[in-house]
Amino acid sequence: MTFPLNNQLDIDISWLNELKSELYKPYMNNLRDYLIEEKSANKIIYPSTENILAALKLTPLNKTKVVILGQDPYHGSGQANGLAFSVAKDISIPPSLGNIFKEIKSDLNINTPNKGDLTFWANQGVLLLNSVLTVEKNLPASHANKGWEKFTDKVIEILNVKQDIVFLLWGNYAQKKGSIINQKRHKVLKAPHPSPLSAHRGFFGCRHFSKTNEYLQDQGKTKIKWTELS
16 A cells, blocks of 8 residues: 555655655555554644655655755644745744754855745755654654654665765754765765754854855756745
8 A cells, every 4th residue: 555645655756666665564554554543533743645755756866966854844833844944835934944044144145035945945956854754733753753764764775875965964863864874975964953952053154055066066966046046
């Protein structure tokens, strides 16, 4: 049976070809059943079903140039849209994303986006991947250790055999999850998490956005436009 909750698996074909067997494994069936049970109990789950795998829909495997790892979706009403750190268009910019935008402005001396929807990054080849892809409303980390971590580890394994991808690992959680990445094949940039609790410990001033573009340019790839205004 396909995933997530129905017979429509809306991800890019390049990912589907690599993940098809993974989606049929018992742990994924258990995860799907768990989500169905939670919804049947009238629990509110974010993001919406059609956006659970949005990162793998919007950023094809063969076009992935940059990977940003997050932890789990925003748990506030209407925030999560299936992309790590991103929020739906009409939602105010959360603090961590606001700090990301501050660093972009400082690093590149450009105007930052006035909305928090990062679909325009995903469309350029930036895979915005959370480790856990669902969450219950107002309960952060409520879907941890249900199977998502194993699935997204597989996604990273698939990326790891590719070449010359930039991985942005912000905070201990992302750095631990990304520890399997072959740093001889890829560019790995690490910094503290952009949360207001830790951004001043080294996220501000990390210059990851210019460093990413410098690396991409060196590899003959198109640079990322980090703001739609640039």
